[in-house]
Amino acid sequence: MNRIDTKLIGTDLKIAIVAGRFNDFITSQLVSGAEGALVSHDVDTEDIDLIYVPGAFEIPLAAKTLAESGNYDAVVALGCVIRGSTTHYDYVCNEAAKGISQAGLTTGVPVMFGIVTTENIEQAIERAGTKAGNKGAETATGAIEMANLMKKIR
């Protein structure tokens, strides 16, 4: 059996990070984790572009546009949606997840889902660099793997 594996080496990869500004006290930590993970895997800091949008709902449009540009090997989508007292949370989460997935499928460029969706602020903090790790770093590392994999299987 031939197993196609990829290495987590980011040399020469061009990565876009799209971040939702909503809940920025969390999202900024996700961005920092993502940048740190990319650079520690040899992505040149000059090959990382950071784009902010108002919130998670706007991420898919920006992510798809960046993927379509042909300028990036992967797009890292980061945001934080914390459940409030209304059903708004469900709409934002569902549309963000669906849109991010479609952005990757319709363009063929890996668009990674790094949206923290939690019931409360404490859970979000845990996923932004404390007890449960950093979702931004985890998502960025996945972007390197997927970008290298796509180069191999295309």
Ligand SMILES: O=c1[nH]c(NC[C@H](O)[C@H](O)[C@H](O)CO)c([N+](=O)[O-])c(=O)[nH]1
């Ligand atoms: O990224 C988020 N956007 C949120 N709303 C804004 C939304 O993403 C859009 O920016 C807005 O609806 C304008 O289109 C959130 N809440 O409302 O709770 C949230 O928790 N996180």
